[in-house]
Amino acid sequence: MTTTTYEAAAPRRRSRSLPTAGTLQWLTWVVVVGLILGPFIPLLYASIRDRPLYEAGGAFSLGAYRDLLADAAFWRAAAHTLEYAGLTTVLSVVAGGALAILVARTDMPGRKIFGRLTLLPLLLPSLGLVLGWVVVWGPGGYLSSLIQSHLHLPTLDINTIVGMSVIESTRLLPGAVMTCEAALARADSSHEDPARSAGAPPLRVLRSVTIPMLRPALLNSGTLIFTLAIASLGIPLLLGTPHNIQFVSTYLYHQWTNASTPDSPAVSAGAMVLLLVATLLLLLRNRLLGAEARYVSVAGKAGRTSMLRLRAWRWPLAAAVTLYIVFSTLVPVLGLALMSFVAFLTPLIAPWHLFTWANWQILGTGVYLRSIEHSALLALVGGIVTTAVVALGTLVAHRSQLPTRKSLPFVMLYPRAIPGLIIGIGFFWAYLLTGGAGDWLRGGIWGILLAFCIRNLPFAYVVMYPTMARIGDELDRAGRSVGASWWRTARSIVLPLLKPALFASFVLMFVEILNDYDPRCSSSVPGPK
Amino acid sequence: MIGTTMLDTFLQGIVGPVASLAMVQVGVTVIVLALGTFLFKIRVTGGHEDA
Numbered sequence: 001m002t003t004t005t006y007e008a009a010a011p012r013r014r015s016r017s018l019p020t021a022g023t024l025q026w027l028t029w030v031v032v033v034g035l036i037l038g039p040f041i042p043l044l045y046a047s048i049r050d051r052p053l054y055e056a057g058g059a060f061s062l063g064a065y066r067d068l069l070a071d072a073a074f075w076r077a078a079a080h081t082l083e084y085a086g087l088t089t090v091l092s093v094v095a096g097g098a099l100a101i102l103v104a105r106t107d108m109p110g111r112k113i114f115g116r117l118t119l120l121p122l123l124l125p126s127l128g129l130v131l132g133w134v135v136v137w138g139p140g141g142y143l144s145s146l147i148q149s150h151l152h153l154p155t156l157d158i159n160t161i162v163g164m165s166v167i168e169s170t171r172l173l174p175g176a177v178m179t180c181e182a183a184l185a186r187a188d189s190s191h192e193d194p195a196r197s198a199g200a201p202p203l204r205v206l207r208s209v210t211i212p213m214l215r216p217a218l219l220n221s222g223t224l225i226f227t228l229a230i231a232s233l234g235i236p237l238l239l240g241t242p243h244n245i246q247f248v249s250t251y252l253y254h255q256w257t258n259a260s261t262p263d264s265p266a267v268s269a270g271a272m273v274l275l276l277v278a279t280l281l282l283l284l285r286n287r288l289l290g291a292e293a294r295y296v297s298v299a300g301k302a303g304r305t306s307m308l309r310l311r312a313w314r315w316p317l318a319a320a321v322t323l324y325i326v327f328s329t330l331v332p333v334l335g336l337a338l339m340s341f342v343a344f345l346t347p348l349i350a351p352w353h354l355f356t357w358a359n360w361q362i363l364g365t366g367v368y369l370r371s372i373e374h375s376a377l378l379a380l381v382g383g384i385v386t387t388a389v390v391a392l393g394t395l396v397a398h399r400s401q402l403p404t405r406k407s408l409p410f411v412m413l414y415p416r417a418i419p420g421l422i423i424g425i426g427f428f429w430a431y432l433l434t435g436g437a438g439d440w441l442r443g444g445i446w447g448i449l450l451a452f453c454i455r456n457l458p459f460a461y462v463v464m465y466p467t468m469a470r471i472g473d474e475l476d477r478a479g480r481s482v483g484a485s486w487w488r489t490a491r492s493i494v495l496p497l498l499k500p501a502l503f504a505s506f507v508l509m510f511v512e513i514l515n516d517y518d519p520r521c522s523s524s525v526p527g528p529k
Numbered sequence: 530m531i532g533t534t535m536l537d538t539f540l541q542g543i544v545g546p547v548a549s550l551a552m553v554q555v556g557v558t559v560i561v562l563a564l565g566t567f568l569f570k571i572r573v574t575g576g577h578e579d580a
Contacts, residue, residue: 127532127535337548448530
């Protein structure tokens with residue numbers, strides 16, 4: 001009797017709940033895809049008009065692309081960008097790969113703590129780290145002056161493309177370390193054992209076995225780092241602009257914000273070119289991820305990892321890694337901290353003679369206080385809203401039968417590869433074309449919040465997806481078998497199990513939005529402020 | 530936003546307040562991540578190797 005009642009009731013409940021679930025899933029898909037890809041449509045439109053969208057009239061024209069491609073300054077900027085991104089990629093991948101091998105495959109002392117410390121630049125505010133480099137290693141910087149005057153040794157000129165690449169590579173290197181470390185953890189170390197037992201020295205084992213196994217991971221991380229370096233704005237703006245070294249990102253930034261007669265169709269065309277390059281690189285990376293999966297040599301869980309013995313090189317290599325972490329990360333942060341407590345920083349006068357609270361007291365006034373309040377508010381609201389939207393998006397992508405669900409993972413990772421500058425310009429045009437609501441968003445901080453949320457949304461997804469993948473489908477099926485709707489199952493079973501990832505996502509979103517700045521640089525009115 | 534204020538102020542040649550703002554960012558980031566690690570066991574990669 002009970003069985004009969006269940007069988008009769010379950011289909012009725014399902015048929016009543018399906019349209020609601022379908023509507024919610026479609027709505028989620030439309031919101032996520034619309035917010036991420038939507039702003040690029042007005043950007044494309046703006047690039048094929050003969051005048052800015054805020055001017056009346058206008059006609060279809062490819063003149064902006066012709067003007068851009070005929071501008072020698074753009075090509076100089078493109079050449080600088082390629083040199084900068086290429087050098088950054090080589091430095092990050094070589095050093096990151098070497099660090100990953102040292103941490104994951106050798107008996108270097110303190111390798112676990114080194115593994116964590118090398119990830120520090122990923123967590124610390126990138127702009128703060130760059131300013132720390134300027135304060136310590138810049139021309140007239142504290143340590144560079146000290147070394148030049150006392151040791152009479154030359155130091156790296158950070159205002160050159162090579163110098164900027166070195167700083168950028170220390171910022172992006174953790175990405176290469178994580179990717180290579182993960183690949184090494186998945187790869188079976190027994191492949192190295194025959195070489196070792198045949199008497200091959202550690203370097204030969206590395207060269208002949210370990211590094212070839214790492215090749216797909218190196219290519220994968222190299223593609224991502226190259227894409228991020230092309231999109232970089234902070235380092236080129238702070239270090240390149242004063243010495244008239246233009247990059248594509250700074251070229252577009254200056255054209256958009258500082259030009260006396262801003263040519264916004266040309267800027268939109270430049271943004272579209274950059275967007276195309278970044279998209280192609282992201283697609284290439286996705287192909288490489290497939291290639292990487294084919295190279296994995298583990299069935300099930302990897303066995304015990306055999307460590308390469310470094311012998312006499314153990315301590316010298318540990319010392320080298322220590323020096324790298326100290327001088328690339330800790331010293332710039334300490335320099336920044338010291339700079340905040342002195343009137344100016346110079347090796348000629350002891351810092352305690354220059355001590356002042358003024359740099360901190362001023363933070364309680366005017367623009368400084370407003371910037372802290374706005375950042376905290378946007379980080380808090382953005383963290384909550386993005387986590388909620390991405391949770392729904394991840395549910396639809398991996399726990400629904402929506403026909404278009406497979407597009408969501410790519411779309412949610414897409415903003416990661418897109419320069420923040422382009423996202424800002426895209427949102428500016430989108431707000432301009434959407435009338436009253438757009439004007440309201442463009443005029444206040446909530447419009448900025450939207451751009452920041454979209455820009456950082458991939459972080460929430462990469463935190464949420466692995467946790468959701470670990471929650472078995474049978475739990476959903478159990479809920480559905482007793483007549484619960486898709487949303488009821490998600491709300492009562494999946495989301496509660498996802499709670500740790502939701503909190504983690506909120507924390508990461510809070511930090512990323514707090515420290516981000518790129519989209520804001522271009523989301524205001526073009527031309528002089 | 531803190532970042533844009535830092536950029537604008539630094540490009541005007543004012544370094545001290547920029548350093549203080551950067552330290553505010555570093556401080557808040559470290560505290561929030563430490564709380565997240567302690568309370569929610571957050572991992573840097575979020576358990577996703579290709580992050």
